[in-house]
Amino acid sequence: MTPCPVRPRLQIPRPQRRGFLTAAAGLLGVSALGGCDRFAASPTGQRALKAGENANLFVQRLLLTPASLAKEFPDSEISPWFKPNGTIEPPDRAYKALAAKGFEGFKLRVDGLVERPQDLSLSDLRALPARTQTTRHDCVEGWSAIGKWTGVPLSEVLQRAGLKPNARYIVFHCADTMEYAAGSDDEAAETEKTAAPGMESRPEGAENQASDSQPAAAEAPTDEGEEVQGTPVRYYESIDLTDAYHPQTILAYDLNGQALPVSNGAPLRLRVERQLGYKQAKYVMRIEVTEGLKGIGDGNGGYWEDRGYEWYAGI
Known part of the structure; x- marks a missing residue:
């Protein structure tokens, strides 16, 4: 039997608990600022936004398996x-x-x-x-x-x-x-x-x-x-x-x-x-x-x- 081809896998680093909490705090802080464009455009704001994005990716990959499907409708x-x-x-x-x-x-x-x-x-x-x-x-x-x-x-x-x-x-x-x-x-x-x-x-x-x-x-x-x-x-x-x-x-x-x-x-x-x-x-x-x-x-x-x-x- 011919073996199934093995697809390349993307290695996603698993952040430490402290790093995750820091990222989550950064995301909450940015959310609290609402429409503060000046902060969002600053280096600090960009780092906070990036931390929030990384947290989103980490949580999504943690909660969902690679094969988890989006809902399909009739x-x-x-x-x-x-x-x-x-x-x-x-x-x-x-x-x-x-x-x-x-x-x-x-x-x-x-x-x-x-x-x-x-x-x-x-x-x-x-x-x-x-x-x-x-x-x-x-x-x-x-x-x-x-x-x-x-x-x-x-x-x-x-x-x-x-x-x-x-x-x-x-x-x-x-x-x-x-x-x-x-x-x-x-x-x-x-x-x-x-x-x-x-x-x-x-x-x-x-x-x-x-x-x-x-x-x-x-x-x-x-x-x-x-x-x-x-x-x-x-x-x-x-x-x-x-x-x-x-x-x-x-x-x-x-x-x-x-x-x-x-x-x-x-x-x-x-x-x-x-x-x-x-x-x-x-x-x-x-x-x-x-x-x-x-x-x-x-x-x-x-x-x-x-x-x-x-x-x-x-x-």
């Missing part, structure tokens, strides 16, 4: 309309060209710390084992919606690629341009080297909103065809291997029995059901396997995390 409870918030249509010309042909030419790039880099079409992904789950999406703004998602478990894609021993994080690079960073042509060219395949061109003039309920960090030009100055900053997210191999973590291509609409993240949307909505990256074009998060964005693990949001965001 079809009778599916929301009549799944709110297409955030970016509703990426303005990039390359994305628009793919969407116009029903994503016929789409290829999901899987690279980084893998033994066998992959370029997978939607047909390739649909041919892999699939999972359907009816779950609740909880937005950081306070609203929720229930949808029926079908897609390929992320674990299937990672097993196909084969992770190297030092792999620790899975980074999702997306098609939606969030803002334009000032920089030299050399810096822009360097950024484009790391773009998802087919997404190297500049965005077409169009309104762009931020992903998952957040106000846009910057707007794309509103006049059709207007040239954009600066380097496109596209949405990205990341999770660790524990969540990557969770049975409910899927790359969804269908919503409520139909092909995923553009407004909800076509061609692929990450579903990681035990975390808040901004972790559910839309318009996934590339998956990069890494040892750490430094050097990607500002090094905090996600577009909104680079702007102060919690990385783990567990619920």
Whole structure:
């Protein structure tokens, strides 16, 4: 009998009791301050927030096993309309060209710390084992919606690629341009080297909103065809291997029995059901396997995390 492949395991340090209590106290202190932005922006505030985030991750992993499932609902409870918030249509010309042909030419790039880099079409992904789950999406703004998602478990894609021993994080690079960073042509060219395949061109003039309920960090030009100055900053997210191999973590291509609409993240949307909505990256074009998060964005693990949001965001 062929032995089952052993997936890499992320070693999570178990903090000492004193460290845990200190982190919890820091979290309570920050909560008591409410909307004190000045404190939150200070080095002390940032350390307290980070301690609270670490405590959240530790408690979640302590109370839940890696296989603990988020609640799944009967079809009778599916929301009549799944709110297409955030970016509703990426303005990039390359994305628009793919969407116009029903994503016929789409290829999901899987690279980084893998033994066998992959370029997978939607047909390739649909041919892999699939999972359907009816779950609740909880937005950081306070609203929720229930949808029926079908897609390929992320674990299937990672097993196909084969992770190297030092792999620790899975980074999702997306098609939606969030803002334009000032920089030299050399810096822009360097950024484009790391773009998802087919997404190297500049965005077409169009309104762009931020992903998952957040106000846009910057707007794309509103006049059709207007040239954009600066380097496109596209949405990205990341999770660790524990969540990557969770049975409910899927790359969804269908919503409520139909092909995923553009407004909800076509061609692929990450579903990681035990975390808040901004972790559910839309318009996934590339998956990069890494040892750490430094050097990607500002090094905090996600577009909104680079702007102060919690990385783990567990619920």
